Amino acid sequence: MHPLVDVSALARQLYRDPGPVLLDVRWNLAGPPGIEAYRRGHLPGAVFVDLDRDVAAEPGAGGRHPLPSADAFQEAMRRAGVSAAQPVVVYDEADASAAARLWWTLRYYGHPDVRVLDGGFRAWTGAGRPVETDEPDPPRGDFTARPGGLPVLDAAGAAALARDGVLLDARAAERYRGEKEPVDPVAGHIPGAVSAPTSDNVDESGCFLPSLALRERFAGLGATDAQHVGAYCGSGITAAHEVLALTIAGVPAALYVGSWSEWITDPSRPVATG
Secondary structure (H helix, E strand, O other): OOOEEOHHHHHHHOOOOOOOEEEEOOOOOOOOOHHHHHHHOEOOOOEEOOHHHHOOOOOEOOEOOOOOOHHHHHHHHHHOOOOOOOOEEEEOOOOOOOHHHHHHHHHHOOOOOEEEEOOHHHHHHHOOOOOEOOOOOOOOOOOOOOOOOOOEEOHHHHHHHHHHOEEEEOOOHHHHHOOOOOOOOOOOEOOOOEEOOHHHHEOOOOOEOOHHHHHHHHHHOOOOOOOOEEEEOOOOOHHHHHHHHHHHHOOOOEEEOOHHHHHOOOOOOOOEOO
């Protein structure tokens, strides 16, 4: 199943019975909270999912956005109306930088039918599609979270992959080089990792590049389906976007959920710059 859905296809699916569960996961690291944008207008029937509260555990030794426990994530998704037998479509403002993390987490915990709205809310409204401000009260879902649906890396696995495979750093290039670090207390990257900013996965509108273009991009970085590939970022958010782009390109990849914010909690782990 292709992991993306476009506006026209989603509009048709909304008239089916049952239609997909729509999850709005608009989020920005610098704020304001995504719930504010949701309340100003969202796709018809969409339920808001809070990335910090519902798609991540509390910050700590596991990084700024650790993987939520199966029980916590299951409860959040059931509240949002998610069931195993019903398709799910997730979206954010435009470029899927947040939606990809929810897509990944649902897939990791075993949901079989999850897609991302390509271009997000901006593409939907840009096509003249309707929005609403009512906050729905969905029937409780029956989704059961079973971990292991997608591959993950811990710190040791990320270090090994950087040495023996291909580990992509999804952050902006200046953060990778250690020239600028606006979020974490240590600048730099995991030694051996390859810089691959997620901004290069999408066009100016926030839609993903065609699969062939993505495949060529990643091949130029050494990431092909003939290699073991993984991705990390600051806290496992944009790295999920990298995994989504790799999936579109036909390249399986593991996610280092803890990412840089976990890596630097152990001062014995090496840091590279430049």
